[in-house]
Amino acid sequence: GLRQRQLGNQPHPLRRRRRHGRPDAQQCGSRDHWRTCRRGATGEPVVGGQLAASPGTWSPQGSYTFQWLADGTAIGGANGSTHVLTTGEWKKQISVRVTGSRTGYMPASAISEQTPAVASGTIANTRRPTVRGKKRIGRTLTASPGSWSPDGLTLRYRWMRDGKAIKGATKRRYKLTKANWGHRISVQVTAMRDAYNSASSRSARTKRITR
Numbered sequence: 001g002l003r004q005r006q007l008g009n010q011p012h013p014l015r016r017r018r019r020h021g022r023p024d025a026q027q028c029g030s031r032d033h034w035r036t037c038r039r040g041a042t043g044e045p046v047v048g049g050q051l052a053a054s055p056g057t058w059s060p061q062g063s064y065t066f067q068w069l070a071d072g073t074a075i076g077g078a079n080g081s082t083h084v085l086t087t088g089e090w091k092k093q094i095s096v097r098v099t100g101s102r103t104g105y106m107p108a109s110a111i112s113e114q115t116p117a118v119a120s121g122t123i124a125n126t127r128r129p130t131v132r133g134k135k136r137i138g139r140t141l142t143a144s145p146g147s148w149s150p151d152g153l154t155l156r157y158r159w160m161r162d163g164k165a166i167k168g169a170t171k172r173r174y175k176l177t178k179a180n181w182g183h184r185i186s187v188q189v190t191a192m193r194d195a196y197n198s199a200s201s202r203s204a205r206t207k208r209i210t211r
Contacts, residue, residue, distance in 0.1 A: 047121030047196060048121040056098065071093055085118050093114035157187055185209065
């Protein structure tokens with residue numbers, strides 16, 4: 001069944017076996033199923049996560065190319081068996097088109113089912129914020145935001161006195177007033193980016209503020 005037809009020397013069409021259905025990604029209609037069929041790849045349909053698909057079962061076997069789709073439209077440059085989801089695919093449903101080819105056979109394509117809509121990504125704080133400066137009335141404290149991923153985040157600051165927000169203290173620097181005497185100061189940093197859930201991290205409290 002792997003030879004060309006002798007009559008007219010026309011190539012056979014390359015067909016996938018019906019009993020096996022579409023490529024493996026076809027079985028990924030839910031987030032749980034997607035994790036199961038990714039065969040060892042990490043992540044899920046979230047911004048920054050990685051999706052993967054195998055070609056499924058074809059008859060006869062051939063070589064395969066991949067094209068990832070967002071809401072049915074080809075994603076530029078997304079031609080591998082894995083794809084890392086970007087902010088451009090946020091809230092879209094992802095599928096993959098597999099094209100099989102083999103010498104002497106007409107190529108054929110199959111498209112998987114779509115994943116659920118791509119969810120917001122996760123912002124990670126890998127080193128918590130710190131506070132620098134002398135802890136005395138009249139001196140200015142400076143917040144160091146710590147380390148965050150991914151890149152391109154917007155950071156906001158909120159200074160705290162004994163764990164409670166100080167009204168109007170939302171800059172990176174904070175000048176200590178008499179109201180802070182005897183109290184302990186900390187800073188909370190909130191990181192934001194489109195298509196990502198915001199995240200916050202708080203520094204340790206300083207020693208008590210002196211005169």
